[in-house]
Amino acid sequence: MDQGVKMAIVGGGAACVCYFHYLVKYLLQMRSPIRVEVTIFEKEKQVGPGLAYQKDYPILRLNRSSQSMSAIVENPSHFWSWYQDHILSRTHGKGEEFLPRSVFGQYLQEVFHQTMQLANREPLQAKIEYNEIVDVNKINRKIELITQSGESSLFDFVVLCTGHNPSRDPYQLKGTPRYNHQPYPLHETLESIRPDEEIGMIGSSLTAVDTALALQERKHQGRIRMFSRQGLLPSVRIKHAQPHQLRFLKREVVYQLVEKKGHVLLKELLRLLKQEFNSLEGSREMLLSQKTNGSTAMERLRQELSQSDTRVPWQSILTATNDIIEEMWHHLNAYDKRMFMERFHRYFMTIRNPMPIVNAERIYEMLRSGQLIVHKGLKSIRYWEGSFQVSLSEKSTLPITSDWIINATGPAQYIVEKQASRLVQTLLAKGFAVKDPFGGIQTNFNTGAVISRDGYADLHFRALGQITCGTYYYTGSLEMIAKRSRKLARDLSHMIEDKVMVEQGVC
Numbered sequence: 001m002d003q004g005v006k007m008a009i010v011g012g013g014a015a016c017v018c019y020f021h022y023l024v025k026y027l028l029q030m031r032s033p034i035r036v037e038v039t040i041f042e043k044e045k046q047v048g049p050g051l052a053y054q055k056d057y058p059i060l061r062l063n064r065s066s067q068s069m070s071a072i073v074e075n076p077s078h079f080w081s082w083y084q085d086h087i088l089s090r091t092h093g094k095g096e097e098f099l100p101r102s103v104f105g106q107y108l109q110e111v112f113h114q115t116m117q118l119a120n121r122e123p124l125q126a127k128i129e130y131n132e133i134v135d136v137n138k139i140n141r142k143i144e145l146i147t148q149s150g151e152s153s154l155f156d157f158v159v160l161c162t163g164h165n166p167s168r169d170p171y172q173l174k175g176t177p178r179y180n181h182q183p184y185p186l187h188e189t190l191e192s193i194r195p196d197e198e199i200g201m202i203g204s205s206l207t208a209v210d211t212a213l214a215l216q217e218r219k220h221q222g223r224i225r226m227f228s229r230q231g232l233l234p235s236v237r238i239k240h241a242q243p244h245q246l247r248f249l250k251r252e253v254v255y256q257l258v259e260k261k262g263h264v265l266l267k268e269l270l271r272l273l274k275q276e277f278n279s280l281e282g283s284r285e286m287l288l289s290q291k292t293n294g295s296t297a298m299e300r301l302r303q304e305l306s307q308s309d310t311r312v313p314w315q316s317i318l319t320a321t322n323d324i325i326e327e328m329w330h331h332l333n334a335y336d337k338r339m340f341m342e343r344f345h346r347y348f349m350t351i352r353n354p355m356p357i358v359n360a361e362r363i364y365e366m367l368r369s370g371q372l373i374v375h376k377g378l379k380s381i382r383y384w385e386g387s388f389q390v391s392l393s394e395k396s397t398l399p400i401t402s403d404w405i406i407n408a409t410g411p412a413q414y415i416v417e418k419q420a421s422r423l424v425q426t427l428l429a430k431g432f433a434v435k436d437p438f439g440g441i442q443t444n445f446n447t448g449a450v451i452s453r454d455g456y457a458d459l460h461f462r463a464l465g466q467i468t469c470g471t472y473y474y475t476g477s478l479e480m481i482a483k484r485s486r487k488l489a490r491d492l493s494h495m496i497e498d499k500v501m502v503e504q505g506v507c
């Protein structure tokens, strides 16, 4: 027997926890004598919570019902059961529908801990290295990873679970005093802000909502402004979202269209989606009413809140598309992908990732009291003599002054080399990865293998999570991450088995 197989997982957030769980499960199921050593590299101090589920204000909630968040695909209530057994029973609380994200982070730590226990049974072995991977080399058929502190190790397989692309810096403010480029954890970011100061945020999506809620939690008195191009807040999650069974936009229908021409057109998908909405009475009207031109963010939010009790589960139609969204995106032609990104992506995300009603109600109260204002038409921001001047496209409006600017644009879709992590910069510079024109780095659709500059999809080098958003489009939900992790783990465990059989001359 050779020295076995060495695998590295780079990044220890939710994607790592899900992938590691499935990898260990499949390897143990195979009952093969192969020795597999897994090393997890995480640059922060813990594995599990990552960016989204780290310790922070409890007001930062899950944006999906706690009863449907799970790292285990086959058991959608896995988190909810864990919460009931470990937290609810101790606190005698009543169990909220949208729990604090940090509670989900605790759950991820627990899933990881349990997997580690399983993973340290012969012939498996797993360890954590708290270090950042900053460089990569490919030596013969091995991948060398180099940490920030200069240690290097060779691996047969590497899975990138590095999480979110850093936010864009659209107004080149990085390094400016009183500008915060990355707001999480908010309990640290907001610490230096005085309660009476004027806060400006770039963006009006979920990150901006989190920031406004955290400021309110801190009893902030000063004005809070969200500046964005379209001034759109996320939709409000409706109360009675029962699962929807797709009747028109089905996998087999999409594949029939693909068979004819080799791809599918956006207008064909939109037609099917329209049919889907028409089949559920009132749902199309609900969807269209979300985009009332001319109305203010506050008016739209009021209208949405008044509709949140609807029995028309229009959002469930969008949720149901999760099962085929990756394939739809994959088979769209490049022209239509570009058009979608330019014309629909932003709006789609505001309705695709709605905020919990409890948060929406608070935001509405902040808007009504005048403490929070959502401005559209953001044109420029510059720092001048100790404060920020924000210009809007409305000609009659004078620049607005802010004491602080918080970048709440969230993770960027596209990689900008200068702003990318050291690891991504190195991968691009060495040609081990290339940027995807629709976001992240290019990966093979079927395998998640990272594609190099010469077009080679390296099956020993895979990626998961937002860095693959150009390939899979919708990577910003735990459900999608868990599903892809399971697929990748199954695939790699088979590959490990095959590799050893070949080396041992069994086949």
Ligand SMILES: Cc1cc2nc3c(=O)[nH]c(=O)nc-3n(C[C@H](O)[C@H](O)[C@H](O)COP(=O)(O)OP(=O)(O)OC[C@H]3O[C@@H](n4cnc5c(N)ncnc54)[C@H](O)[C@@H]3O)c2cc1C
Binding pocket: 010, 011, 012, 013, 014, 015, 016, 041, 042, 043, 044, 049, 050, 051, 052, 053, 061, 062, 063, 064, 101, 131, 132, 133, 134, 161, 162, 163, 164, 411, 421, 423, 464, 465, 466, 475, 476, 477, 478, 479, 481
């Ligand atoms: C603020 C926020 C809230 C969200 N809320 C929800 C929600 O409520 N429900 C839902 O379904 N989805 C939500 N999502 C989407 C999705 O579930 C999360 O994005 C998910 O946590 C992504 O996990 P990840 O492991 O890919 O990334 P991350 O959580 O970012 O983890 C990546 C990890 O890799 C580490 N790392 C990065 N580079 C290196 C390196 N070079 N070397 C070593 N370590 C490295 C980082 O330190 C980090 O710990 C949210 C996303 C965000 C950003």
